[in-house]
């Protein structure tokens with residue numbers, strides 16, 4: 001039982017960078033596809049937070065809810081690939097030009113993310129909370145590494 005505490009802390013650290021970064025302060029003026037992208041990212045952050053809370057024991061584990069959350073992540077991930085592909089940006093956006101200057105690297109980051117989400121989706125089929133932990137952390141790492149490379153710091 002004692003061993004779960006340090007692992008829970010990992011989730012908090014992971015999420016601090018993801019969810020807190022999604023505060024709605026900087027979004028005035030974002031329109032169209034940029035606003036849609038931000039919205040998608042926020043919805044992914046909410047799904048990640050819900051899953052982390054289950055892993056943390058802060059929210060009752062429901063295999064169905066976990067499945068739905070991960071399906072929603074997967075759906076949003078595919079949408080995001082389209083929403084970034086047109087190169088549109090505006091002043092409210094934190095998307096770095098590197099996304100369109102190095103499209104192959106960005107596509108690789110998206111593909112890595114997609115694979116991680118798919119592994120997590122497979123893990124949800126087992127209906128065991130513990131089996132979600134490792135693939136969840138992998139997904140979180142993909143979120144963070146893409147943000148490091150392609151998102152302007154706040």
Ligand code: HEC
Nearest residue numbers: 018022038041044045093094095109110113143146150151
């Ligand atoms: C392949 C790259 C990539 C991946 C993977 C990725 N993001 Fe993002 N994310 C971005 C970029 C680029 C932005 C900045 C978008 C903008 O401001 O136009 C962003 C913005 C965000 C924001 C801020 C949204 C806002 O309202 O300004 C949140 C929150 C976020 N991402 C969460 C996540 C979470 C959670 C994951 C993983 C489940 C994730 N992201 C995966 C590239 C990525």
